[in-house]
Amino acid sequence: DGGITQSPKYLFRKEGQNVTLSCEQNLNHDAMYWYRQDPGQGLRLIYYSQIVNDFQKGDIAEGYSVSREKKESFPLTVTSAQKNPTAFYLCASILHSDRGKLFFGSGTQLSVL
């Protein structure tokens, strides 16, 4: 079955540590997105990538980094520069022809120890 997989489901970060969240899709989708969701809040765009080897900053890119070396993979690194990383992180993918119809993964809850 095709889908989008995020791992791990729960992740803990120590002070000064970088952590990487995985996002893989086998839907052959063109574009991929990372959003952050805080409790009681909407989704805020961190980064998005419309094609391989290219990505754009969203509204809250500071303290995060991404790569898009393969069409099916879009990992997100939360760096030590991100001072308030505790949140629910959602990855999504989309076909260019299906504008706005994002398919989301089940999310990763990141917490700081």
Add this chain to the structure above:
Amino acid sequence: GESVGLHLPTLSVQEGDNSIINCAYSNSASDYFIWYKQESGKGPQFIIDIRSNMDKRQGQRVTVLLNKTVKHLSLQIAATQPGDSAVYFCAEAPPDDKIIFGKGTRLHILP
């Protein structure tokens, strides 16, 4: 910056009644609008979309209305059921596909 917002954080509706969830957007360049439903602990799921050259679109039990004059979007759910309990988000997509979400409205169904 420009953003998509919602008027009400929580909406309580009697089971069987119709629900109306509202959304205001501010990016005049957006030409595509989408509604998503998010259940607890899950990622959002696509419900219905509408292009800017339309003012109404109907799906199964759902209708989206777009008023470009006042930059307003609404989602109507007919005959609300317990399974409709969730948080609903509107989102806008400008031509550069930088898809931006609003803060969400929690729909609570009263028995």
